[in-house]
Amino acid sequence: AQSVTQLDSHVSVSEGTxxxxxxxxxxxxxPSLFWYVQHPNKGLQLLLKYTSAATLVKGINGFExxxxxxxxxxxxxxxxAHMSDAAEYFCVVSVSGGSNYKLTFGKGTLxxxxx
Amino acid sequence: NAGVTQTPKFRILKxxxxxxxxxxxxxxxxxxxxxRQDPGMGLKLIYYSVGAGITDxxxxxxxxxxxxxxxxxxxxxxxxxxxxxxxxxxxASTLPRGASYNEQFFGPGTRLTVL
Numbered sequence: 262a263q264s265v266t267q268l269d270s271h272v273s274v275s276e277g278t279x280x281x282x283x284x285x286x287x288x289x290x291x292p293s294l295f296w297y298v299q300h301p302n303k304g305l306q307l308l309l310k311y312t313s314a315a316t317l318v319k320g321i322n323g324f325e326x327x328x329x330x331x332x333x334x335x336x337x338x339x340x341x342a343h344m345s346d347a348a349e350y351f352c353v354v355s356v357s358g359g360s361n362y363k364l365t366f367g368k369g370t371l372x373x374x375x376x
Numbered sequence: 377n378a379g380v381t382q383t384p385k386f387r388i389l390k391x392x393x394x395x396x397x398x399x400x401x402x403x404x405x406x407x408x409x410x411x412r413q414d415p416g417m418g419l420k421l422i423y424y425s426v427g428a429g430i431t432d433x434x435x436x437x438x439x440x441x442x443x444x445x446x447x448x449x450x451x452x453x454x455x456x457x458x459x460x461x462x463x464x465x466x467x468a469s470t471l472p473r474g475a476s477y478n479e480q481f482f483g484p485g486t487r488l489t490v491l
Contacts, residue, residue: 310479364409364419368418369416369418
C-alpha cells in the first residue's frame with residue numbers, strides 16, 4: 262500500500278521569502294512522486310516529478326524538490342515566493358505495475374503569499 | 377491537442393436526478409481516471425480504466441458508474457444524485473511508459489451541486 266502525508270495544511274509566507282512545503286510518503290515499492298499545483302477554481306497542473314533519474318528535481322516556476330529515501334520525504338521548495346504562487350499544492354505518490362498506475366494524493370497544502 | 381476536456385463545467389442537480397459527466401482526451405492515452413475533490417481531502421479515485429472495454433473501481437465508487445467504449449471517452453454516470461455527491465469532479469489520463477513514468481494529465485473539472 263502507498264500513502265502520502267502533507268505535514269502542513271496551510272503555509273503562509275511573505276513575498277520574496279523562501280517556500281517549504283513538506284511531504285512524507287510510504288510505499289512498498291520504488292515510487293514515482295509528483296507535486297501538482299491547483300490555482301483557485303482551476304484544474305491540476307504538474308509542477309515536477311521524481312522517477313528515479315535524479316534525487317533533486319527541478320520543476321516549473323522555480324520550484325524544486327529533493328527525494329530523500331532515508332527520510333521517505335519529498336519536500337517542495339522555492340527560494341523566493343511570488344504572489345502568483347498562492348495556490349493549493351498536492352504531493353502525490355504512484356506505484357506502477359500492479360497498482361495500474363493509480364495515484365494517491367495528499368490532502369493538500371494551501372500556500373498563502375503576503376505582500 | 378486540446379488535452380483532457382470535461383463537460384459541463386458547472387451543474388446543479390436535485391436529489392434523485394441523474395446525469396452524465398463527459399470526459400474526452402485526444403492524446404491517445406489508454407489509462408483514464410475519475411476523481412472527486414472535497415475540501416481538505418485531496419482527490420479520491422472513483423473509477424479508472426486501462427483501455428476500451430475495461431473499467432475498475434477506485435476508492436469511492438458507490439453511487440457512480442462508468443463505461444469505456446472508445447479510447448477517447450470515459451463518461452461518469454450518477455444515477456440517483458445525493459447531497460453527498462456534491463463535489464468537484466476531475467477526469468485524468470495517462471500513457472504509461474514503463475515502470476516509473478506515469479504522470480497524469482487532468483481536465484479542468486466539473487463542479488456539481490446536489491440540492
